[in-house]
Amino acid sequence: MSYNQKGIEHRPINAFQVNDSTIIAVYKGTLSPLGIQIKYRQKLKTGKWSNIRTPKRIHWTVDILMKMQTFKDLTTEFLNFFLDIWTNTKPLKTEEERQSLDLEKLLSLNEIEIEKYKILSTKGEYSVRFLILLAKLLMLQEKTNRADAYMFKNVLVELKSGGDLFGILSKATLRGK
Numbered sequence: 001m002s003y004n005q006k007g008i009e010h011r012p013i014n015a016f017q018v019n020d021s022t023i024i025a026v027y028k029g030t031l032s033p034l035g036i037q038i039k040y041r042q043k044l045k046t047g048k049w050s051n052i053r054t055p056k057r058i059h060w061t062v063d064i065l066m067k068m069q070t071f072k073d074l075t076t077e078f079l080n081f082f083l084d085i086w087t088n089t090k091p092l093k094t095e096e097e098r099q100s101l102d103l104e105k106l107l108s109l110n111e112i113e114i115e116k117y118k119i120l121s122t123k124g125e126y127s128v129r130f131l132i133l134l135a136k137l138l139m140l141q142e143k144t145n146r147a148d149a150y151m152f153k154n155v156l157v158e159l160k161s162g163g164d165l166f167g168i169l170s171k172a173t174l175r176g177k
Contacts, residue, residue, distance in 0.1 A: 001025040001041065003052045012039075016103035018130045023049075026101055026137065031145045034092045036101070038137045040130075055134055057155055061172035063131065064159055066124035078117050078128075079160040082135055086153045089136070091144040107133045 001023060002011045012025035013036070021043035029035025042050045068075040092098050107114075110132050121127040126134070135152075142149040151171070158171045 001039065001052060003039070013099060014101050014103050016107070018107070018133060019127055022127065022130050024103065024130070024133060024137070026103065029141065029145065034095065034098050035145050036092070036098060036137070036141050038134070038141060055138070057138065057152060058169065058172040060131065060134060060138065061155055061159065061168060063124040063126045065168070067120045070123050071120055074117065074120060076160055078120060079156055081113055083153070083156050083160070085136060086139055086156060089139040089143055091147055092140065103133060106136055
């Protein structure tokens with residue numbers, strides 16, 4: 001899943017096919033010495049692959065809101081699961097850690113949760129498998145770029161508390177820590 005930007009070819013550190021319709025890749029980031037950048041592609045309804053996309057907290061948040069419309073209690077439980085992951089996520093400390101990111105292993109650690117929450121995949125745009133891996137990578141990215149980061153956690157807390165839509169979306173689109 002290489003891509004060109006300003007005439008420079010970027011090759012992934014690791015790429016993983018999450019399911020039949022989604023591929024996710026990790027690249028060397030630019031915001032910190034050990035930073036990572038996340039990109040993904042989805043199979044479109046036409047059968048063709050989308051352009052390479054950079055996920056944002058807002059994409060993840062909107063998908064969770066869609067799931068919450070039908071499965072409020074289960075989605076709240078899902079958010080608690082992510083808050084636990086947030087608490088246990090540690091930033092990358094070495095180049096070796098970054099180069100050895102194993103996306104398949106990262107996802108396989110949560111097979112029980114994937115099964116437990118799979119019904120959520122029937123609503124929204126993203127599968128539970130993709131959301132779990134994406135959330136883990138977004139948290140790792142945020143904490144590696146800034147050890148005192150907290151924005152993703154704020155989004156999780158705001159979603160869980162059932163805040164107003166404007167407040168939730170504002171937290172999801174803020175830049176910074």
